[in-house]
Amino acid sequence: MNLKLKALTKSIWVFHASVGSCNNCDIEILDCFTPRFDVERFGIQLVGSVRHADAIVxxxxxxxxxxxxxxxxxxxxxxxxxxxxxxxxxxxxxxxxFSYNCPEPLDKILPVDVYIPGCPPKPEAIIDGIVKLVNKLRSAE
Amino acid sequence: MSHKVIVPIGPYHPLQEEPEFFQLYVEGERVVDIDIIIGYNHRGIEKLAEDKHFDQVPYLVERICGICSSSHPYAYCLAVEDLLGGEANVVPERALYIRTLIDELQRIHSHLLWLGLAGHFIGYNTVWMWAWKYREPVLDCFEMITGNRNNYAMFKVGGVRRDIKDDDIPVLKKAMDDLVPALDLFRGAVMDDPVIQARLKGAGILTKAQAIDWCVVGPTARASGVNIDVRRDEPYGAIDRLNWNVIVEREGDVFAKTIVRILEMYESVNIIRQCLKGLPPGEIDADVREIPAGEGIGRVEAPRGECFHYVRSDGTNRPVRLKVRAPSYMNVASDKVGAVGGTISDATLTLAAVDPCYCCTERVTVLNKTDNKKIMNGWDLIRLSQEKTRKLEESLKNGRL
Structure with a gap:
């Protein structure tokens, strides 16, 4: 595996970009970092600047x-x-x-690695998605 | 000699979850002016609502905002029921109680969320973690009643979608009993901590006169001594049958806003307990067939203030026009007086203290700065563009001549 990608799977630092959401997914993502779910146990951390980030949510x-x-x-x-x-x-x-202000879905603009469906997805689903992403990276030798 | 510097905050920054863009004009440490630029969240919900029939719109307006996701459908349902002759005449008694209960549960969840974020902003991450920890049981209650942690899908025209089962009532009662010690903890933490007092008192003061001038609503207004609350002024649901108080503080600073929110959570717990106690038996929704032509309005006290929906119907199965006025629209503008005069370090706190919710707020209106005249008309824009071209042409001509 690419050394950079291997390092990436260890402790993912996340930058959170909300581009016109209704807040629900945002608060569920934040919920992942609070005591009940606490993904900081696995080294996943929210960062303030994208220049420090390994992943963009x-x-x-x-x-x-x-x-x-x-x-x-x-x-x-x-x-x-x-x-x-x-x-x-x-x-x-x-x-x-159908809105006049939302012209394109995300994956037409950026390459998307993992899709987590739900309105909003539960924190468990978000964590599951991240785990799947890590597994995918590890298995892609 | 003072030197004016612009400090841009946003649109993507760790301060708030949503994209918004503040430009702080500062002289040294002092903020002298502030520009608020929004529009990163505009999704055209009012226009989309015109393509949906009356029963689909609650699903849509629920997604205006994820934190007040019962206030918007509630206000919309009130507006449609206003067309039908008023909520009290249409909706069965049991549904009124369930509506009030959901509305107050949501207020607790929203205020706890804000409290956590406020703690995070002043560097008390423990407050953030604890507030969100005690918010989880409230979300569990939602999941138990409605099947979803957020976006409850409870409201429909004529009633509610799901009943509260008899087995759920003791669980809800216990959740409320467990919540009160947590609220005591937060009240103690805020009122007794000298650091928090020193930090929050005097920060971002909005006086009563300013609050009235800037038309702020909800806890922001009540913290400045403006005694308004839609729940009391124009009762809806079962709220007028219950005993509760409107919390009003006078100082208008961030501390007062915090206290108002914390004390409001106690009132909400109180209301929920009374709802559970007095929950009458019966139907949970009425059969609504025809929506008559006309205009209806609905007002709900959302956690951030008055949420207003206007519906116009022409007798068909779709609304001709839906207009939403969300509370943050007025509250965010008051940052212009709240944050100006303070330091940059206080500005972030003051901006957050009104509990801004940009996804509620986004509207398309273009304002001319000099005379506040609306120039949103496309033809006007084209005319302006043509004028500019003409001026450029003239100046070029003059230059050549």
């Missing part, structure tokens, strides 16, 4: 104003960076696909 149906900013964020991230789409809006724009 994206929530929400992307709108016209946030597309350019998300692209900028992705460009600033150190490569290789993983992208996780959390919630139905990030996956398929959910009910906002």
């Amino acid at each position: 994206v929530t929400g149906a992307m709108n016209r104003k946030s597309v350019s900013i998300l692209k900028k964020i992705y460009a600033q991230a150190p490569q290789p960076v993983l992208v996780a789409a959390v919630g139905q809006c990030a996956l398929s724009r959910h009910m906002f696909r």
Whole structure:
């Protein structure tokens, strides 16, 4: 395995980008870091700047104003960076696909590594998604 | 000589979960002006609602905001029931109690969430962790009643979707009993800690006159001594049959806002207990067939303040117009007076103290800064663009001549 990717699976630092979500996925992601679920046990940590991040967690149906900013964020991230789409809006724009302000789903804009469906996904589902991502990386020799 | 510096906060930053963009104009440490730029969350919900029929819209408006995800459908249902002759005439008694119960549970969850984030902002991560820890049992109650931790899908026109089973009532009662010691803990932590007092008192003061001028609502207004609460002023649900108090503080600083929210949680626990005690038997929804033509409004006291929905119907099965006014829309604007004059270090706290919720707030309106005239009309924009081209042409001509 690529040495960089191998290092990536050890302790994932996450940058959280909410691009037009309804907050629910965001608070469920934050919930993962609070005592009941506590993913910091596994070295997963929220970081304030994307320059420190190993993974970008994206929530929400992307709108016209946030597309350019998300692209900028992705460009600033150190490569290789993983992208996780959390919630139905990030996956398929959910009910906002008919909206005038949500032109494209996320995976047309960034390469997405893991899709976590749900409206909102439960914290268990989010953790499960991250575990699957790590397993996928480890098995991809 | 003072030197003006612009400190940009956002749109993506660790301060708040949602994308928003603050420009702080600072002189030294002091904030002299602030610009708030939003629109990263606009999804066009009002327009989408016109394509949905009346029963589908609660699903849509629930997704305006994930934290007040019972207030928006509730306000919408009230607006449609206003067309039908009022909530009290349409909705069965049991559903009124269940609606009030869900609304108050949501208030507890929202205030605990805010309390945790506020603790996080001032560097008390323990408060964050503990507040969110005690929030989990509230979410468990939601999961038990509605089947979902957030986005409860409880509200429909004419009643609620799910009943509270008799077996659930002792569990809910116990959850409330367990919550009160946690609230005592937070009240003690905030009121007795000298560091928190020194940090929060005097930060971001919004006086009563300013609060009225800037039309703030909810806990932000009540912390400044403005005694408004939709639950008391225009009762809905079963709230007028229960005993509870409106919490009002006078100082208007972040400390007062915290106290108002903490004490409101006690009132909510009180309301939930009374709802469980007085829960009458009977149906949980009414059969609503036709929505008559006309206009209806619904007002609900969301955790952040008054949430207002307006529905116009032309007698078909779809609303012709849905208008949403969310509480953060007024509260966020009050940062303009709250944060100005303070230091940068206080600014983050003050910006967060109104409990801003941008996903509620996003509207498309373009304002001209000089005369506040709306220029959202596409033709006007094109005209402006043409004018600019013309001016450029003229200046070029003059330059050449």
